[in-house]
Amino acid sequence: MIHQYKMNGYNIVLDTYSGSVHVVDDLAYDAIALLDAGRSPEEAGEILRSGIAQKAASGHTEGLPKESDVDDVLSDIAELTAAGKLFSKDIFEPHAFDFKKRGTVVKALCLHVAHTCNLSCAYCFAAQGRFHGKAGLMSFETGKRALDFLVENSGTRHNLEVDFFGGEPLMNFGVCKELVTYARSIEKERNKNFRFTLTTNGIGITDEVIEWANRECYNVVLSLDGRQEVNDRFRKDIEGNGSYSRIVPNFQKFVRARGDRNYYIRGTFTHYNPDFTKDLFHMADDLGFTQLSMEPVVAKQGDPVALTPDDLKIVCEQYEILAKDMLRREKEGHPITFYHYMLDLTGGPCVYKRISGCGSGTEYMAVTPWGDLYPCHQFVGDEKYKLGDIWHGVTNTALRDEFKLCNVYARPDCADCWARLYCSGGCAANALHATGDIHGIYEAGCEVFRKRIECAVMMKAAEAEMAKHPEA
Template structure:
């Protein structure tokens, strides 16, 4: 399977199953499109007629191009066959071990964001703060069920996890105390709205957290429209100075400023550029996931402009990079030379198997987006997984288990998509959220173009 597209002056050809990306001239681009369904002689005739007024293209050029394509095919870089479908069947039978936990340490929040999937941090339930005892047992559960995994991940999440600040510090200390005994290494991630950031918090987070996610939607008028305090006031002016100081002190450690775009700001690149202009160089911006009846919900009518915005973003990133003002965009971080192993590319994030969410009461869910849906309560940290059948549903969910993914060129980049999004959009873990698929494919195209541009400029720099 191949995918061809034109963007920013490049003719790009992706070979899905080898992962090879080719940048070709117009002649090769057209021949590749016809190569598998047309004979070589017919291609020669067609191309000669098409380029009859172009003296730079001769019959020998056409035949040479066909020979080059044939060579790439023989080398396994074009028109490669799918050798992974049977592997997906084996992956369903594999024994899995838990590698990561999302600790919902605070089912409460000091903001009241209109689009919050967690219902302002309460997850459609009671407000609660995780106790140290539950946090301690969660660490024990991960250690005892991590199998061969040496590096273990803990995400501190909410609500607003800084409302559980004392517990967070206790859990980190307990986890660190167990590393040598179990020969494991913990990596912590922390997501915060920034309202309670101070010097003490900053020092601790910068010392202990592998990554910190800072929530900011962009321009003040955009951010304040939906990210408000419980008193209805915007939070932009309060958090931006705190975020700037936090990132300054963080140095070269990992962080992300993460925003959400809605129908209120389909021109979301202006929010990304605003964040970059504030001095932040690691940025993520996600489309809102919400009830389609909400006035800020994105619809298929918005897709053409969303596509346009992602192209604007890609071109601007290239331009800023040339000026020494580059920034990282999370969804354009595509490794074309190595990337994740094929098992990961088939199975995805591991929700419900290698990754679980823990509520303040110790209940286990497939991930934070399922918390509060009792149908997807999988067990607890004392008894472990009590619904193995449910866990099997997640183990079996991948890019080969969904008929809609069969002919999708991007399936080995999305692994079949987010199970939570599929459930909320279609009512089934095995469904596909078409809107999300469309957006994802566009982001892959744009990220590939950025990587192609980087590679070409690097080669030009080496030759000059």
């Protein structure tokens, strides 16, 4: 399977199963399209030569390839096809169904240390931190048992991830600190490396939090939606006051002290700001942040905040605007990063990662303040999806096995999608919310995802050109 598209002056051909990326001229682009449509090389050659002759006869000779170029192009395509880099076949499907037989290790926990929040954001998928249930804080004993559960179930995996999440995790900062101290005390003897992340709304950031997080946390995710009027539309405190003026100085201080360690300023865009690049550029140009992430709101169709089909068109244009502007910034020597454009073509994921799905319910689980296990943070509060608890482990093994097989090959709608090895089948929670089935697909999310991959790959093509012609 291949995918062809044109963007920002580049003709790009992606080969799905080899992962190859080709930047081609117009003649090669048309030749590949003809072959993909089922034409033989001879037929394709004839059509291309005839097209060149017609254009030449009508006087359109500028930039016109020679008829002899057609043979060169077809020969290049044949060479790449023989090398398995074009029109490559799917050799991975049998491995996807072997997964059920594989043992399962847990390598990441989303630790819901606080099911309560000091903001009351109207669009919150976690229902203002309570996940449609009662409010509560995780005790140290429960958190400690969760870390032990992770170590006990992680097999030989060395790197273990723990995200302090909520609600607002800093409302239980004392327990976060105690848990890190405990984890550090056992990681050497258990041959583990804990990577902690903190996802915070910024209200509770103090000098002590900054010092602790910058010492202990591998990554921090700082929630800010962008422009003040955009942020304050939803990100309000309990009294209804916008949070922007309180959190922005906290985040700036936090990031300045963080040095070169990872962070994300992470926003959500909704129906009210599909022009979200304005928010990203505000974060970069007015506030000085350089590591950015921005996600579409998670909302049911019909909800006033949900993105409409008309919004999606704007959103896709925005991703392209962002990609081009990021290239400009790179050229000018002040780059920014955007989470979804951080493709690593040579050092990216192996095919096992690409076909096994996101890991929710198997490698990755969410833990409630009371120690219950769910496939991920987006399922918390839905009793049907309770996997077990940290004391007894996964007791709903049928549900775990369902998630184990919930990969790109288990979704019929993904069969013909060129992006299937970039997304691995998408988010199970989004699929459930959109279709009622974790094996479904959230089509609007897919459209956005494909656009992001097209933009990210275009940036790679542009960067390759910049590397070759730095003076241009």
